[in-house]
Structures are given as C-alpha cells and as structure tokens.
Amino acid sequence: MQFFTDDLIADPYPHYQRWRDDQPIWWEESSGQWVLTRNEDVQRVLRDHDCFSSAAMGAGNSPLPLLTDDPPRHTKLRGIVNKAFTTRMLRDLEPAIEEVARDLVGRFPDGELDVVEALTVPFPVIVISRMMGIPEERREDFKRWSDALTGILAGTSLEDRRSEILEMATFFQTLIPERRLTPGDDLLSAVARAEVDGQYLSDAEIVGFNMLLLIAGNETTTNLLGNMLNVLATRPDVWMELRNNPDLIEPAIEETFRFDSPVQFLMRQATEEVEFHNQPVKQGERVMVVMGSANRDSRVIDSPDEFDIGRDKTRHYSLGYGIHFCLGAPLARLEARIAMGVLLERFDLLDPGLVAGKRVPSHLLRGFERLPLRFNRAR
Numbered sequence: 001m002q003f004f005t006d007d008l009i010a011d012p013y014p015h016y017q018r019w020r021d022d023q024p025i026w027w028e029e030s031s032g033q034w035v036l037t038r039n040e041d042v043q044r045v046l047r048d049h050d051c052f053s054s055a056a057m058g059a060g061n062s063p064l065p066l067l068t069d070d071p072p073r074h075t076k077l078r079g080i081v082n083k084a085f086t087t088r089m090l091r092d093l094e095p096a097i098e099e100v101a102r103d104l105v106g107r108f109p110d111g112e113l114d115v116v117e118a119l120t121v122p123f124p125v126i127v128i129s130r131m132m133g134i135p136e137e138r139r140e141d142f143k144r145w146s147d148a149l150t151g152i153l154a155g156t157s158l159e160d161r162r163s164e165i166l167e168m169a170t171f172f173q174t175l176i177p178e179r180r181l182t183p184g185d186d187l188l189s190a191v192a193r194a195e196v197d198g199q200y201l202s203d204a205e206i207v208g209f210n211m212l213l214l215i216a217g218n219e220t221t222t223n224l225l226g227n228m229l230n231v232l233a234t235r236p237d238v239w240m241e242l243r244n245n246p247d248l249i250e251p252a253i254e255e256t257f258r259f260d261s262p263v264q265f266l267m268r269q270a271t272e273e274v275e276f277h278n279q280p281v282k283q284g285e286r287v288m289v290v291m292g293s294a295n296r297d298s299r300v301i302d303s304p305d306e307f308d309i310g311r312d313k314t315r316h317y318s319l320g321y322g323i324h325f326c327l328g329a330p331l332a333r334l335e336a337r338i339a340m341g342v343l344l345e346r347f348d349l350l351d352p353g354l355v356a357g358k359r360v361p362s363h364l365l366r367g368f369e370r371l372p373l374r375f376n377r378a379r
C-alpha cells in the first residue's frame with residue numbers, strides 16, 4: 001500500500017478514515033515505514049520519546065538541531081531558544097506584528113486576489129526576519145532554502161538539496177561574528193551569544209538553530225492561514241460570528257489546526273521492539289504518525305468532519321505533543337490571531353474566488369500554493 005499518492009493531496013480525510021477503521025497500522029512500501037492513524041497511537045508515539053526517537057531521523061547529519069535531537073541534548077538546546085519565545089517578548093512584539101498585517105492588508109487590490117501571494121506568504125516571513133534581524137528583501141532566497149529543508153524532512157536526500165542548504169548556512173555563518181561583537185536585540189544575536197555550560201554554541205549549531213527558526217515557522221503559518229481562509233470562504237455564518245465576537249478568533253484558529261492540519265504527519269524511529277494492534281514493530285523501524293488523521297478520529301472527537309468553532313475543547317496534535325511540542329506555537333497563534341483580526345475588522349464578507357485554489361504539492365505540509373478569494377469591504 002502507498003501513502004504518497006496524488007489523491008491524498010486533494011483530500012486525505014476519507015483515506016485516513018478508512019485506515020483508522022480497517023487498518024490502524026500498515027506498512028508504507030515506497031518509504032519503508034509503518035503508518036499509524038488513530039488518535040491513541042499518535043499520542044502514544046509522540047509521548048514516548050524513549051521508545052520513539054527523533055534523533056535517528058536526522059541520521060547523524062541533520063542540518064537541523066533540536067527537531068532531530070533526543071534528551072539530554074534536546075533539553076539543553078531547547079532551553080536556549082525557549083527564552084526568546086517568552087510570553088513577555090511576544091507581548092512586546094504584538095504592535096510590530098500588527099503593523100505588518102495592516103500594511104499587507106492595506107495593499108490588497110479590489111476584487112479577486114491570491115491571498116497566498118498578498119498575505120499568507122509574506123506575513124510570517126517578514127515577522128520572523130524582523131525578529132532575527134535579517135534583511136527581509138531576501139525573502140525569495142528564504143523561500144527557496146526553506147523548500148529545500150522541508151524536502152529533507154519529508155524524506156528526500158540531503159545530497160539532492162546540498163547547494164541550497166550550503167547557501168543558507170553560509171548566509172548565517174557570515175552573520176555570527178558581528179552579532180557576537182555587537183549584539184542587537186534580535187534572536188540571532190541571542191543564539192550567537194547563548195552559552196551552554198559556560199561555552200558558546202559551535203558555529204554549526206548556531207547556523208542550524210537559525211535555519212530552523214527561519215524555516216520552521218514560515219510555510220507552516222502560511223498554510224494555517226490559508227487553510228483557515230479556505231474554510232471561512234464557504235462559511236459566511238462563521239465569518240459573521242467572528243466579526244461580531246472577536247473572542248471567538250482563538251477557538252476558530254484551534255479548530256482550523258484540528259480540521260486541516262498544516263503539518264500532516266511526523267516520523268520517529270523505534271528504539272526497541274513494540275507492538276500496535278498485534279503488529280510487532282521492530283527496533284530500528286520507522287513509524288509515521290498522522291496527526292491530520294488523529295485530529296479527526298471519531299473515537300475521541302464528536303462529528304470530527306465538521307468545522308465547529310463552538311467545541312468545548314479542541315484537542316489536536318497539529319503542533320506536536322510532548323517534548324518536541326512546537327516551540328513557536330505562541331508566535332504562530334499570535335500571528336494568526338492578529339492577521340485574522342485585521343481581516344475581520346476590515347471586510348464584512350469573504351467569498352471564494354472564481355478561479356479554484358491550488359494545494360501545495362506535499363503530503364507533509366498541507367496548505368495552499370494559490371488561493372483566490374474575494375474580500376468584500378464594509379460599505
């Protein structure tokens with residue numbers, strides 16, 4: 001059986017449901033790994049980081065620290081960047097993020113527009129570039145580098161993407177000395193000057209960290225916003241509800257995470273033999289846990305295929321679970337809340353475009369490459 005087929009990109013959810021019901025574990029032939037789709041199994045794997053390692057996924061040469069590290073190294077490294085994402089720091093950033101959103105939305109042309117181009121791609125890139133103190137004019141490069149890195153996470157070889165990765169590494173490498181000498185109030189300076197056990201991080205670690213920060217939050221946040229606007233374009237009732245009660249924006253964002261997850265799956269490697277539904281998984285074998293499916297498991301969620309912002313508690317695994325839980329989650333949530341707030345304030349109705357949207361051609365990252373929409377202004 002195969003996971004990586006074209007019709008899964010168009011609409012993975014009926015497939016996921018079939019697998020949850022009929023084959024809760026199966027062997028994906030093309031990539032050579034087990035696929036797990038039930039809520040309880042996804043949680044078990046992500047929770048048990050001793051049995052299901054992230055380190056092996058980097059195969060010892062991953063350019064990305066943290067994401068491909070296990071404790072104790074993971075714990076140390078995470079402490080460093082964690083400081084940068086404190087609630088206080090984010091609160092201070094809020095006005096600047098809002099200014100970016102207002103500026104982009106203020107430039108929307110009348111009539112139909114591609115919201116991916118006009119808002120959802122530039123918005124997170126500009127925000128993170130400013131946080132890191134790097135020139136946002138290099139946006140095109142960031143996008144190219146980011147595609148190369150996400151390709152690796154999705155399973156293509158490092159070799160194929162070597163030139164982009166090297167280019168990105170060189171870019172950051174050249175910035176390290178100046179940020180150590182004359183640090184600014186930015187993330188890159190914070191990482192360049194961070195000490196673990198009295199020592200600076202190595203240049204390779206600093207470069208890796210910065211690559212992670214630059215790419216982890218861009219396409220994912222782009223996809224979150226695209227997936228949300230895609231649903232709202234066909235739900236004028238929800239658009240109105242959110243306009244009337246902005247307190248519902250946050251629950252609506254969480255429901256979007258659950259309903260159409262920007263990251264569909266994660267991979268881990270078994271460190272010992274384990275069993276799922278009477279199927280042994282041997283030590284060293286890889287498992288793929290599909291959060292996009294776990295989020296719609298009727299065993300734990302009522303009417304999972306309905307987009308319902310009034311749920312009591314929206315539980316989802318779209319930002320991960322356990323020790324690798326998304327470090328940028330507060331920033332992603334803040335960006336989404338601000339962007340949606342600006343759009344809802346300015347437009348009283350959202351309609352689908354006349355031209356159909358185009359999904360990102362990836363099984364890992366679910367979002368839109370192009371999403372034509374019509375934002376109708378309050379008269």
Ligand code: HEM
Pocket residue numbers: 054066067068078128212213214216217218220221224262263266317318319320321323324325326327328329331332
């Ligand atoms: C909607 C937006 C986002 C989504 C859906 C998302 C999703 C995820 C997921 C699923 C993980 C877990 C990976 C794993 O367990 O292997 C993760 C980890 C991570 N994310 Fe995010 N992310 C988003 C935004 C961001 C932002 C804005 C940043 C930072 C600028 C960020 C930085 C990170 C980092 C550094 C990790 C690694 C944490 C660790 O391994 O301890 N993410 N993210």
